[in-house]
Amino acid sequence: MTQKRIAIIGAGPSGMAALRAFESAEKAGAEVPEIVCYEKQGDWGGQWNYSWRTGIDQYGEPVHSSMYRNLWSNGPKEALEFAEYTFDEHFGRPISSYPPREVLWDYIDGRVRQSEAKSKVRFATAVRWVQFHEDTETFTVTVEDLRSKQTTAATFDHVIVATGHFSFPNVPDVPGIETFPGTLHHAHDFRGAEKLADKRVLLIGASYSAEDIGVQAYKMGARSVTMSYRSRPQGYDWPEGMEELPGIQEIQGQTVHFSNGEVREFDAIVLCTGYLHKYPFLPTELALESPNNIYPDHLYRGVIWQKNPRLSYLGAQDQWFTFNMFDAQAWYVRDLILGRAELPSERERAEHMQSWRNRFMALETDADDVQFQADYIQDLIEATDYPMFDLDEVVKTFLDWKKDKKANILTYRDKQHRSVMTGTMAAKHHTRWLHELDDSLERYLGAPKEDEMRSRFEADDADEDIERLPLQERIQR
Ligand SMILES: Cc1cc2nc3c(=O)[nH]c(=O)nc-3n(C[C@H](O)[C@H](O)[C@H](O)COP(=O)(O)OP(=O)(O)OC[C@H]3O[C@@H](n4cnc5c(N)ncnc54)[C@H](O)[C@@H]3O)c2cc1C
Ligand SMILES: NC(=O)c1ccc[n+]([C@@H]2O[C@H](COP(=O)([O-])OP(=O)(O)OC[C@H]3O[C@@H](n4cnc5c(N)ncnc54)[C@H](OP(=O)(O)O)[C@@H]3O)[C@@H](O)[C@H]2O)c1
Numbered sequence: 001m002t003q004k005r006i007a008i009i010g011a012g013p014s015g016m017a018a019l020r021a022f023e024s025a026e027k028a029g030a031e032v033p034e035i036v037c038y039e040k041q042g043d044w045g046g047q048w049n050y051s052w053r054t055g056i057d058q059y060g061e062p063v064h065s066s067m068y069r070n071l072w073s074n075g076p077k078e079a080l081e082f083a084e085y086t087f088d089e090h091f092g093r094p095i096s097s098y099p100p101r102e103v104l105w106d107y108i109d110g111r112v113r114q115s116e117a118k119s120k121v122r123f124a125t126a127v128r129w130v131q132f133h134e135d136t137e138t139f140t141v142t143v144e145d146l147r148s149k150q151t152t153a154a155t156f157d158h159v160i161v162a163t164g165h166f167s168f169p170n171v172p173d174v175p176g177i178e179t180f181p182g183t184l185h186h187a188h189d190f191r192g193a194e195k196l197a198d199k200r201v202l203l204i205g206a207s208y209s210a211e212d213i214g215v216q217a218y219k220m221g222a223r224s225v226t227m228s229y230r231s232r233p234q235g236y237d238w239p240e241g242m243e244e245l246p247g248i249q250e251i252q253g254q255t256v257h258f259s260n261g262e263v264r265e266f267d268a269i270v271l272c273t274g275y276l277h278k279y280p281f282l283p284t285e286l287a288l289e290s291p292n293n294i295y296p297d298h299l300y301r302g303v304i305w306q307k308n309p310r311l312s313y314l315g316a317q318d319q320w321f322t323f324n325m326f327d328a329q330a331w332y333v334r335d336l337i338l339g340r341a342e343l344p345s346e347r348e349r350a351e352h353m354q355s356w357r358n359r360f361m362a363l364e365t366d367a368d369d370v371q372f373q374a375d376y377i378q379d380l381i382e383a384t385d386y387p388m389f390d391l392d393e394v395v396k397t398f399l400d401w402k403k404d405k406k407a408n409i410l411t412y413r414d415k416q417h418r419s420v421m422t423g424t425m426a427a428k429h430h431t432r433w434l435h436e437l438d439d440s441l442e443r444y445l446g447a448p449k450e451d452e453m454r455s456r457f458e459a460d461d462a463d464e465d466i467e468r469l470p471l472q473e474r475i476q477r
Contacts, residue, residue, distance in 0.1 A: 004033035011039035012046015014314035015162035017330035040126035048105040059146040069192040096429035098413035100439035168278040176251035193220040205272030295360035331384035
């Protein structure tokens with residue numbers, strides 16, 4: 001019997017989870033199929049692999065990441081920790097709960113850095129097309145080597161799509177937006193808030209991008225930050241200089257009319273209107289089409305393409321949990337491919353999906369959402385040998401995080417949480433998030449004598465008040 005061949009498309013955290021899943025089975029003595037992972041960038045890490053090239057690369061290929069220079073984790077790291085490679089193991093000491101991008105990249109890289117996994121990745125290779133052949137039950141995957149400009153095709157028995165879904169911007173039309181003379185872009189193209197200093201900034205959208213780009217702009221000294229919501233406001237206790245307004249009626253040049261009658265002038269607009277599920281390398285019958293939600297339809301157990309179970313998706317859900325959810329998914333897909341888990345019949349799969357979809361449709365609150373995603377992960381882990389962890393405790397961590405944000409959107413990243421994997425309490429970071437202008441790994445892991453920005457302010461206990469003032473005033477004080 002010939003060896004099975006598996007294609008993994010994308011080497012972000014989801015693709016890396018798939019590589020790790022097969023590697024761990026191999027290390028335990030299992031015979032694993034031949035794996036080829038195609039990654040269009042020059043390194044792995046997906047969104048977390050940010051460089052100055054983010055935007056367009058040296059081959060003219062769009063770069064996938066929507067991250068930006070000063071991005072720090074917006075959820076506690078204790079909620080995304082791998083169950084089989086902990087932060088303690090990687091860093092050798094407790095670190096804070098909300099590390100910057102480069103630190104998290106180092107963590108996901110560290111798990112597989114020493115392994116054979118990297119040799120299975122064809123970097124700078126973009127998947128251009130995937131075709132399924134009913135007769136042979138195989139896929140032809142056509143790829144372009146961006147360096148040599150050579151296009152080649154190869155045959156695979158299974159395809160795992162791990163290309164993420166926060167890269168293709170959703171760009172709605174806004175009445176009169178074509179008359180706006182200031183800077184205008186989508187969050188995908190936002191690279192840092194320095195240029196927003198002293199600007200009146202409008203963010204359209206009311207989710208994580210609006211929230212984080214909003215506080216980044218505030219941090220970097222924007223004159224004002226206005227966030228416009230469509231369905232509901234985020235509802236945080238924003239500091240002076242930040243506000244939320246409802247939908248936009250019309251833009252007339254720099255002047256924006258909101259649906260509640262308010263009028264404001266702006267210098268810059270960032271569309272924080274989310275992303276599209278888009279898989280330009282897949283024919284319609286294989287391509288997932290879904291709004292951004294935590295239980296997209298047509299995926300059995302959130303991963304197996306119902307119409308063709310030889311195709312699977314990792315990380316296709318909206319994400320409370322991230323890295324450890326991708327692991328649970330990857331372990332399950334691996335076990336199906338290795339024949340360790342049995343794929344139920346089409347009807348049983350449909351019933352299973354329907355029961356989870358029904359539960360999903362009945363969710364009302366964010367707390368319901370988090371619990372649902374925790375239960376989903378638990379269901380997957382129970383079917384594999386991925387180490388089980390206390391998911392209910394992680395749900396509590398998420399709820400504490402939400403409380404911290406509600407209490408103060410500018411200081412929640414200064415809080416500490418406890419790891420459910422190791423019991424380790426996070427360290428208090430040397431610098432408060434609002435004062436930290438250097439997000440490098442070196443600075444993060446270094447030990448500056450004190451919070452250097454703080455020395456510009458009077459006293460530790462005055463911080464909370466000072467932080468609620470615009471940057472210029474904070475510095476003048
Ligand atoms: C702005 C932003 C901030 C975020 N912040 C956080 C956070 O703080 N904490 C958190 O836990 N999560 C965060 N996330 C969520 C993020 O989606 C996950 O952490 C994670 O990166 C998802 O991993 P992935 O592998 O599924 O997708 P991605 O990270 O998007 O990786 C997909 C990979 O596929 C490759 N690829 C795409 N198309 C092709 C192709 N045709 N051929 C070959 N390769 C291809 C890409 O180059 C990329 O490397 C954030 C997301 C965004 C957009
Ligand atoms: N680490 C970080 O700090 C950080 C920063 C940014 C992003 N992220 C991550 O990035 C991912 C994506 O977040 P996101 O905020 O970009 O997308 P998102 O969560 O999908 O939210 C999209 C937002 O756009 C709004 N919207 C969509 N179409 C609109 C329209 N036509 N008019 C007005 N508003 C519209 C939506 O409003 P409705 O609610 O009405 O649908 C929603 O508020 C998340 O996983 C998040 O965690 C993390």
